[in-house]
Amino acid sequence: MFDAVPWWMWILGFLLMLGPLVTLHELGHYLVGRMFGVKANVFSVGFGKELAGVTDRRGTRWKISALPFGGYVQFAGDMNPASQPSEEWLALPEEERNQTFQSKSLWQKALIVAAGPVTNFLIAIAILASFNVIYGRMEIPPVVEVLAEEGAAAQAGLEIGDRIVTVSGNEIESFDELRGLIAPYPGEQLSLQVERDGQLLDFEFLIPTKVERDRFGNEFRIGQIGVRSVNGEVVPVGVGEAVVLAVRQTGDMVQLMVTGIWQIITGRRPVDELGGPIKMAKFSAEQLSLGWPEFIYFVAMISINLAFINLLPIPALDGGHLAFYAAEAVRRRPASARSQEWAFRTGIAFVLALMLFVTINDIASLPIFGG
Template sequence: MTENPGFLLTVLAFVLVIGPLVFVHELGHYIAGRIFGVKAETFSIGFGGTIAGWHDKRGTHWKLGWLPLGGYVRFAGDMGAASQPTAEWLALPPEERAKTFQAKPLWQRSIIVAAGAIVNFLFAILILGSFAYLEGVPRTPPVIAMVAEGSAADRAGMKEGDRILSISGRSIGDFEDIYRIVRFSPIEPMQIAIDRGGNRLSVDVTPGVLVERDRFGNEYRMGQLGIGKPPAVYDDIGLLEAPLVGAERTWGIVRLMVDTLGQVVTGRRSVKELGGPLKIAQVSGEAAMMGWESLIGFIALVSINLGFINLLPVPMLDGGHLFFYAIEAIRRKPVPVEAQEWAYRGGFALLVSLMLLVTFNDLTSFGLWQKLGGLIG
């Protein structure tokens, strides 16, 4: 029998996941702007009508919107999709204009734009580093303890005692590295370098597919080599080493995201596997049911996702702004406003289309269309 976190817990957990991450992301923009002397006119968590709001002594309007699916910081002078100066900006007194976003040099504007994603990554590093400090770090050697008969590893000629050195060019430090790479690559050909009695060998392997079903009824297609691992070994780490481990784990997750995105773009992975806000809400509730540690770990994962997605070079996202700034740095002058406006329209259309796609996928995973079909039939 499957478990269900219920509607109220799902909504509460979703707010607990998204709310702090939006705040952290926008706080990164805000702090960077403050450092460079840019006035923040509005700091909003959520969209829509204002539930609560106040003005601080610097004139910033802090507000909480009723739709907690995003947020924004509006800096003085940041006008229009292309963030180009307007007649109103040019008419400002010099001392006021100096506090605007557009008055700052290109490198400062770039840091302000990138700061949101950077803080998301730092937040994840803090969480994952804390877990490593409290629980220890797995250091199980990447040595094959067993090869299942007829498995992908067996067909490739891998043997008990082989030490895995790398997978598709990625260095393997411990057995967990093997698991992290293979599980997200079902039926994905890969080349594995092994050490067998001091001799370096290379084998081509295509992992099999293991379909697992969790306590909530969700099914997952995972890659499987069919090898066993030796007894687990955990090492305690110091406080100074924890951030390094957190950064290493964060980078590993980013690489997996890049691989997954590449698989979707090239058609090796179905777009049906892409999820949106509804799926995040569902998993948030399930993670909350599994305990605080699971929920906090999920927050770290979503924080990395938020930072990664925002850095994609898509107009309307932070990465789109940075892309135009890079062109501006090369050309020594801004991209024409008309070109930026058209690009942002295209970026907006792309994001809306993607949102519709992932929402459709979410509803499909919930079985909505099957239920509707049953009612109609």
């Protein structure tokens, strides 16, 4: 029997997770834009009809909107999807025009756009660094101490006491590194080099796929070769080392995302592993039910997800804008306003279609529909 989480916690967890992350993401855009003298007309948490708001002395309307699925900051001069100069923009008085997004240099616009995803990365790094300071880090040598008789490693010839030196050409120093190079790659070829009695031995075999379920009934397809290490120790971590470790952990998470997306594109993972807002609400509720440390760690993972997704070179996302700025820097002239507008409209259509697909995917995974 799996643990069930009440529906009200789905809503609470989703709002506690997404609300602050989106607000801080947009605040990153806002603060860097303000640093370069760009006026923000609107700062909205959520989309759609305004529920409550206030206008500050700079003329920015800070508001909470009806649909809590995101947010936005609207800078002065954002008169078309591509934020390109237009006749309307040229007609503005010079003082107003100098406060608009279009008036800024290419590098300034790029920094304003990149500030949102960078803020999400910084949030995750701060959370992970705090966890590293509080809990320390585990040091587990990559030595085989438990070997499943029916596991792939035992069948390939590994023995208890073997020290794993490299995994698919990557040198490792801890058991966590071994796990990170095996678990995300079920069904793929694996090469191990181990040290045994002073000799280096090479092994090659397929990583078996194992379907695991957590206490809430969620299924995970992972790679598992049947080895384990039981001797490890917790090492205290200073602030500097904690930050360095958090940056590395963030990079590892991004690599896992790239791997997962590529596996879905190439058919090695099912598309039903893609999740949308309903799954995010479900997972946030489950982590919240486990306690605040688990929930805050989950928020860090989602923050990395938001940063990564926003940096994808898809028009309408931050990464799409940055891709156009990069092309402009190389070509020394921007793409035409018409081509950019069409690209961004296409990007919006793609994002909406993807959201529709993952939402249908989420609904189909609910127990009421047999999920």
